[in-house]
Amino acid sequence: MYVAVKGGERAIQNAHAWLAEERRGDTAVAELSIAQIREQLALAVNRVMAEGSLYDPDLAALAIKQARGDLIEAIFLIRAYRTTLPRFGASDPVDTGDMACDRRISATFKDLPGGQVLGPTFDYTHRLLDFKLAADGEVPQAPMREADLAPVPHVTGFLNREGLIEEAQPDDTPPPDLTREPLEMPADRALRLQALTRADEGFTLSMAYSTQRGYGRNHAFVGELRIGTVPVEMEIPELGFAIEIGEITLTECETVNQFKGSKTEPPQFTRGYGLVFGQTERKAISMALVDRALRWEELGEDNVGAPAQDAEFVLYHADNIQATGFLEHIKLPHYVDFQSELELVRKLRRDVEASQGQHQEAAE
Amino acid sequence: MKDTTDQTPDRKAWMSLMAKAPEGRIATLLDAALTRPDFTWLRAPEIGSVMVRGRAGCTGAPFNLGEMTVTRCALTLTNGEVGHAYIQGRSKPDAEAAALVDALMFTDAAATLRTKVLEPLEQEQTARRTTRAQKAAATKVDFFTMVRGED
Structure with a gap:
């Protein structure tokens, strides 16, 4: 027989008190500041901003500290905070062509205007542990070279001139917003891109990897990958004109994919698109591959039954907060x-x- | 409450500049330039979010990328000039300072503020951007052709 009970309040309080103590760790070791996390664990901060879907490095750093470095828990904290904010409006779409690039590379063209700029990358490192970092090291100084501050053109623009790549047609349809309306199928590309940019990095990476291994293969090249800052502009109703309301770091990946052509389109390259908050390169490339795989229907391709082609499967399982909420509730x-x-x-x-x-x- | 005294392009430039200033910087520069005048709030500082949009393939249809934190406020000086601020982040004191500068740019203090607040902010921003661009430029690949090995 089942008897209703209540209790556990003291146990819960004590558990949380112990959590706070464990979070702090050994008090003989200096406490981490929010600024230290923001500056020195910047890529973790970027991931929390991207998947928390709120650009605010200090808040993301605080969330990481509170979550003891559990990034999904930190993302959960950011998502919860986000819901408490009144929304002032939506920005004009950011112009990534105007990006002040820290990094900009193309895997398809060696010599391109603006050049191959590597930026602060892990690529070409030997992945050997650097024991110098374990000691109090000197502050390294990056070399500098004379720079041109002019914006660098997008690589897809060159292919566009020959008509060899599908054009991203200008369109000003107001996009759907899954933070206001529940995600429903069929999802148009704007909705898919919103879901993907805040999707779990690991899930998105695995889905993208599955397309490379043959599950819905579409042979992607990284046409361009750029990381840098763009201004965010918004119309201010009480002023009657638009102003910049800030500046954010973004990672953008454009893939160039093989396409045999269809009844309506000549053989040409097609595109996948990834755009993510912060320096989040793995995620942006993954997003572009998954975006391209999900476009099979509009491009008139065959559905080969690959998981990455199944919008319902991808989009309903990509959100780590939904996933962890449902998964972890079974322990209660x-x-x-x-x-x-x-x-x-x-x-x-x-x-x-x-x-x-x-x-x-x-x-x- | 649409303003009639817009010097639109100029005003757009200074408001945009202040929106991106590092935390605490506008207040420091403002207080070094002059004594703050009295004002009344039209809209007390308020922290909120703005949904940032991108475009598919950077030129196609817009989509929602995610939100960013923004603080806004509006105030009136005793002479009736109105100042607005929309700045990145969650600093209410910075929003207040930015709205004061915005309002004061329509008064006799404009020239002082231009040289003591706006110009330093702009120089600092340009310096930050140039430094990053120069570090990026140093990582630009210089390709050279290897000697072909067949003869």
């Missing part, structure tokens, strides 16, 4: 549910035992 008390299951299994066993008893009697 399910005493009543379980009690009924227990009753059921006992009854089934009684029935089986009774019928076995009858069989035995019949056999004898």
Whole structure:
């Protein structure tokens, strides 16, 4: 029989107090400041901003500290905070052509206007642990060279001139917003891109990887990858004109994909697009590959049944806060549910035992 | 509450500049330039968010990228000039300082503020941007052709 109970308040309080103590760790070790996390764990901060879907490095750093470095927990904190903010409006679409690039590379063209700019990358490092970082090291100084501050053109622009790549047609349809309306199928590209840019990095990476291994292969080249800052401009109703309301770091990836052509389109290259808050290169490339895979229908390609082509599967499982919420809830008390299951299994066993008893009697 | 005294392009430039200033910087420069005048709030500082949009393929249809934090406020000086601020982040004191500068740019203090607040902010911003661009330029690849090995 099930008896309703309550309790655990003191246990919960004490658990949270212990959590706070464990979070601080050994008090003989200096405490981390928010500024230290923001400056020295910047890529973790970027991931929390991207998947928390709120650009604010200090808040993301605070969330990482509070979550003891559990990034999904930190993303959860940011998502929860975000819902408390009044929304002033939506910005004009950012112009990534105007980006002040820290990094800008192309895997398709060696010599391109603006050049191959590597930026502060892990690429070409030997992935050997650097024990100098374990000691109090000197502050390294990056070399500098005379720079041109003019914006660098997008690589897809060159292919566009020859008509060899599909054009991204200008369009000013107001985009749907999954933070205001629940995500529903079919999802147009704008909705898919919103879901993907805040999607879990690991999930997006695995989906993208599956397309490379043959599950919905579309042979992607990184036409261009750029990381840098762009101004954000918004119309201010009380002023009657637009002003810049800030500046954000973005990572943009444009893939160039093979396409045989269709009934309406000549053979040409097609495009996948990734745009993510912060320096988040792995995520932006993954997003572009998954975006391209999900475009099979509008491009008139075959659905080969690959997971990355299934918008419903991808979009409904890409959000790590939804996923972790549902997954982790099963550890919370399910005493009543379980009690009924227990009753059921006992009854089934009684029935089986009774019928076995009858069989035995019949056999004898 | 649409303003009638807009010097639009100029005003757009200074408001944009202040929106991107590092935390605490506008207040420091403003207080070094002059004594703050009295004002009344039209809209007390308020922290909120703006949904940032991008475009598919950078030129196609817009989509929602995610939000950013923004602080805004509006005030009136005793002479009736109105100042607005929309700045990145969550600093109410910075929004107040930015709105004061915005309002004061329509007064006799404009020239002082231009040289003591706006120009330093702009120089600092340009310096930050140039330094990053120069570090990026140093990582630009110079390709050279290897000697071909067949003869």
